[in-house]
Amino acid sequence: MKFKKFAVCACALAMAASMVTGCGNKEKKAATASKAAANAAEKWPSKPITFIVTHGAGGDTDYNARVLARLLEKELKQPVVVNNVTGANGSIAMTQYKDGKNDGYTFIATNTVAMASNEATGITKFGYTAFEPVCIYGKQCGENILVRKDAPYNTLKEFIEASKQNPGKLKLGIAMGGSSYVAALIMEQKGGAKFAVVDAGDGGDRMTALIGGHVDATIAPYTLAKEYIEKGQLKTLATLISERSKTLPNIPTAKESGIEDLTVDTWYGILAPKGTNPAIVEKLNAAILKIVKENPEYKAEVEKYDFQAPWALNVADTKTYLDKQRNHFMDYSKYLTSAKKKK
Amino acid sequence: MDSAVINGIMSVITNPHVLLFIWLGTFIGIVFGAIPGLTATMAIVMFLPMTYTMSSIEGISTLVALYIGGISGGLVSAILLNIPGTPSSIATCFDGRPLAVKGEAGKALGVGVVFSFLGTIFGLIMLVAISPVLASMAIKFGPFEYCALAVFALSLVVTLTGRDMVKGFIGAFLGVMLATAGLAPVDSVQRFTFDFTEMNNGFALLTLLIGLFAVTEIIAAAEEVRSAKPFTIEDNVKIKGFGFSWAEFISQKFNALRSAVIGLVIGILPGIGGAISCVLAYTMAKNQSKYPEKFGTGIIDGVVASETANNAGIGGAMIPLLTLGIPGDAATAMLLGGLMVHQVAPGPLIFEKSGVVVYGVFMAMFISAIAQLVLQMWGMRIFINVLKVPKYYLLPIIMLLCVVGAFGNSNRLFDVWCVLIFGIMGYAMIKDKIATIPMILGFILGPIFETNLRRAIQHAQVSPTETFNHPIAIGFVVVTIVVLVYSIIQHRREVARLEAEEAAGAAKQ
Numbered sequence: 001m002k003f004k005k006f007a008v009c010a011c012a013l014a015m016a017a018s019m020v021t022g023c024g025n026k027e028k029k030a031a032t033a034s035k036a037a038a039n040a041a042e043k044w045p046s047k048p049i050t051f052i053v054t055h056g057a058g059g060d061t062d063y064n065a066r067v068l069a070r071l072l073e074k075e076l077k078q079p080v081v082v083n084n085v086t087g088a089n090g091s092i093a094m095t096q097y098k099d100g101k102n103d104g105y106t107f108i109a110t111n112t113v114a115m116a117s118n119e120a121t122g123i124t125k126f127g128y129t130a131f132e133p134v135c136i137y138g139k140q141c142g143e144n145i146l147v148r149k150d151a152p153y154n155t156l157k158e159f160i161e162a163s164k165q166n167p168g169k170l171k172l173g174i175a176m177g178g179s180s181y182v183a184a185l186i187m188e189q190k191g192g193a194k195f196a197v198v199d200a201g202d203g204g205d206r207m208t209a210l211i212g213g214h215v216d217a218t219i220a221p222y223t224l225a226k227e228y229i230e231k232g233q234l235k236t237l238a239t240l241i242s243e244r245s246k247t248l249p250n251i252p253t254a255k256e257s258g259i260e261d262l263t264v265d266t267w268y269g270i271l272a273p274k275g276t277n278p279a280i281v282e283k284l285n286a287a288i289l290k291i292v293k294e295n296p297e298y299k300a301e302v303e304k305y306d307f308q309a310p311w312a313l314n315v316a317d318t319k320t321y322l323d324k325q326r327n328h329f330m331d332y333s334k335y336l337t338s339a340k341k342k343k
Numbered sequence: 344m345d346s347a348v349i350n351g352i353m354s355v356i357t358n359p360h361v362l363l364f365i366w367l368g369t370f371i372g373i374v375f376g377a378i379p380g381l382t383a384t385m386a387i388v389m390f391l392p393m394t395y396t397m398s399s400i401e402g403i404s405t406l407v408a409l410y411i412g413g414i415s416g417g418l419v420s421a422i423l424l425n426i427p428g429t430p431s432s433i434a435t436c437f438d439g440r441p442l443a444v445k446g447e448a449g450k451a452l453g454v455g456v457v458f459s460f461l462g463t464i465f466g467l468i469m470l471v472a473i474s475p476v477l478a479s480m481a482i483k484f485g486p487f488e489y490c491a492l493a494v495f496a497l498s499l500v501v502t503l504t505g506r507d508m509v510k511g512f513i514g515a516f517l518g519v520m521l522a523t524a525g526l527a528p529v530d531s532v533q534r535f536t537f538d539f540t541e542m543n544n545g546f547a548l549l550t551l552l553i554g555l556f557a558v559t560e561i562i563a564a565a566e567e568v569r570s571a572k573p574f575t576i577e578d579n580v581k582i583k584g585f586g587f588s589w590a591e592f593i594s595q596k597f598n599a600l601r602s603a604v605i606g607l608v609i610g611i612l613p614g615i616g617g618a619i620s621c622v623l624a625y626t627m628a629k630n631q632s633k634y635p636e637k638f639g640t641g642i643i644d645g646v647v648a649s650e651t652a653n654n655a656g657i658g659g660a661m662i663p664l665l666t667l668g669i670p671g672d673a674a675t676a677m678l679l680g681g682l683m684v685h686q687v688a689p690g691p692l693i694f695e696k697s698g699v700v701v702y703g704v705f706m707a708m709f710i711s712a713i714a715q716l717v718l719q720m721w722g723m724r725i726f727i728n729v730l731k732v733p734k735y736y737l738l739p740i741i742m743l744l745c746v747v748g749a750f751g752n753s754n755r756l757f758d759v760w761c762v763l764i765f766g767i768m769g770y771a772m773i774k775d776k777i778a779t780i781p782m783i784l785g786f787i788l789g790p791i792f793e794t795n796l797r798r799a800i801q802h803a804q805v806s807p808t809e810t811f812n813h814p815i816a817i818g819f820v821v822v823t824i825v826v827l828v829y830s831i832i833q834h835r836r837e838v839a840r841l842e843a844e845e846a847a848g849a850a851k852q
Contacts, residue, residue: 056676056677056680059680062680063680063683063684066392066395070395082392083754084388084753084754085753085754085755086544086753087543087544087753091540091543092540092541092543092544092753092755095540096540096541096755121531123526123531123533123543124540168805169805169806171802171805176529176530176531177530177531196801196804196805198798198801198802198805199528199529199797199798199801200798201794204613204668204669204670204679205613205614205669207667207668207669208482208613208663208667208669209485211482211667212482212483212484212485213482214485214486214802223683224668226688226690227668227688227689227690227691227692227693228690228691230692231690231691231692233691304686
């Protein structure tokens with residue numbers, strides 16, 4: 001019993017002592033902090049880096065992140081480990097890691113549309129400003145507006161016209177809250193289209209719905225639709241990226257049909273948790289730019305898999321593009337969030 | 344076309360690397376499947392990145408081998424520990440465990456392994472022979488059909504409720520309610536998230552499964568340790584040959600065929616999954632059997648139904664994957680990623696463009712099925728010694744593996760907490776004699792029902808008479824009503840009979 005009391009007292013003293021030393025000298029720390037930051041950036045990377053991918057293994061976000069990680073390993077001479085933390089269109093990972101360890105060894109790999117639409121629909125209460133953006137390192141080959149081969153329209157304009165003449169009859173299958181929904185909203189608001197917008201699940205489900213005749217049109221990434229377009233079962237009316245893709249120059253953009261605002265560019269980005277040393281951010285950005293712009297293996301990979309042409313931005317441009325996209329989506333957020341409240 | 348077939352087959356048989364990967368993949372798959380908490384999907388997720396740098400046929404063969412091994416491995420822990428190794432083996436516990444308790448674990452394992460093999464082969468034959476036909480039928484399933492199918496499957500809960508039907512329904516509705524937590528389908532409204540971002544994704548099926556089966560088992564065993572009851576350790580650990588006789592094998596032919604068809608159909612329909620197919624097959628076997636009251640006491644029919652169905656589902660899930668590019672379940676969703684990385688583009692042109700790889704994959708599946716049979720038959724004799732290990736050593740290790748598996752699901756501690764909470768909830772349910780199976784069914788089918796109901800309503804808003812254009816959906820609803828009425832009547836009779844027997848027995852004393 002005596003020993004127990006002694007032990008408890010000793011533990012309490014130890015805890016108190018550690019608290020005192022823990023709440024150490026703040027001023028001294030600040031002075032050494034900036035020096036330490038500069039040192040850290042020079043030595044970076046000195047241990048393995050982790051990429052947290054916000055979407056599931058096998059998808060395009062994950063694939064791009066893994067290709068980049070693999071080639072970064074060779075460039076930075078440190079292992080780059082990829083972990084998937086999935087759920088809720090990436091919002092779970094983003095919320096978990098935005099305020100996480102910002103020592104420059106944990107980064108978040110995501111797609112920018114997910115981040116922007118999460119903020120616009122209200123799933124998250126933050127956007128790209130909650131992070132230190134590192135790099136936008138790729139763009140998707142484009143979401144396409146697809147219809148079946150036997151549909152009587154060949155351009156987006158014809159399709160929207162048809163919807164105006166039969167208001168509420170043509171079914172457009174989308175995923176509510178996602179980029180396809182934002183595109184449908186823009187068509188409605190700025191193009192005057194009068195589709196009957198129905199939820200049809202994510203990419204693969206939307207394709208089945210279209211092929212099976214349950215919807216009249218849908219919006220899906222080109223990579224999912226490619227086989228059907230080749231076989232002649234589906235045709236694409238337009239692509240939603242802002243300029244014609246270098247690898248698919250025959251597909252007109254939706255913008256060309258006259259609706260200036262109808263663009264959804266899916267970019268792949270690396271973000272760092274808030275407060276990460278800017279020098280480290282620049283260093284990583286430089287390494288990524290080198291790989292994307294100069295590495296032939298990277299070029300071959302992304303072209304093969306995803307019809308992507310290599311494309312990456314420096315830190316300043318990354319922030320500009322992210323800001324533009326966020327504003328674009330937030331313009332429609334009143335429709336996205338009020339749509340939820342109505343129900 | 345023929346040259347593609349020959350080339351495809353040769354590319355697998357003559358390449359020692361591929362053969363090695365298939366055997367290795369099947370083995371690892373079985374291990375993942377057998378350990379509760381680790382599933383086939385997890386195995387594929389873990390090994391997918393490794394396959395990026397392999398050649399196409401090597402990579403895809405490894406992935407399908409992992410898949411086949413994973414689905415087949417679940418029966419091991421289901422029978423030996425009463426904990427399903429993967430969601431697809433839930434129904435194997437119902438009769439597998441009683442068989443083990445009776446001292447017939449060897450028979451249960453043998454039956455499970457052999458019929459898993461037969462189920463895989465059945466699915467594979469359907470995949471090779473008539474996949475385009477089946478795929479075109481699968482596309483016809485839209486929101487109306489899925490909604491009706493979910494209602495039909497939910498109605499089968501009645502058959503599985505045991506004696507107290509009300510408690511069975513309570514379990515099922517609790518399951519449906521648990522599934523509503525998280526972001527709502529269609530409009531992503533946050534439900535029951537309490538502003539806690541971890542909850543945005545809702546609860547994971549795996550955590551519910553581990554909690555309800557594994558943790559409750561452990562708590563129940565812990566209870567046993569404290570009581571004065573002598574601790575039972577199974578002794579019958581010898582297996583002769585396959586473990587069961589030729590006569591028993593033949594007696595199962597209709598059961599196996601019916602279960603294989605059910606498994607195939609559920610596999611083809613994207614989004615439903617192995618858990619439903621094994622439970623459905625079990626329920627149908629019970630309903631159509633001459634001795635339904637014996638189900639649950641330890642007869643091989645239950646194990647046969649469950650295992651044939653979940654393995655036939657493999658071939659089934661590959662059909663929409665290859666011909667449409669639509670994954671049938673979580674594991675095939677990973678496979679889709681694997682296929683696309685290796686430039687095999689699933690879709691209508693797959694046989695023309697990637698014929699060699701596709702036929703190679705078929706061959707790989709066939710070899711993997713054989714590998715699974717051989718490995719598990721041989722491994723059976725080793726696995727069964729697990730029963731000899733005293734529970735107070737075994738179950739803590741299992742608990743550890745379950746926690747690892749729960750964490751591995753999405754790299755979040757939240758899932759681990761869920762496992763513990765569900766375990767305590769499950770224990771409370773068992774104490775109150777609320778069956779846990781209806782809860783799992785409700786949890787899986789609730790979202791399918793709700794998502795598709797809401798989509799169907801959206802479609803109906805466009806054209807109000809739409810509902811009548813869907814004969815398949817209407818058919819399901821009619822069948823559901825018939826089955827429900829019939830089951831309730833049967834159930835009432837059964838309960839009355841049991842009560843009469845007990846009253847007679849009590850009167851005699």
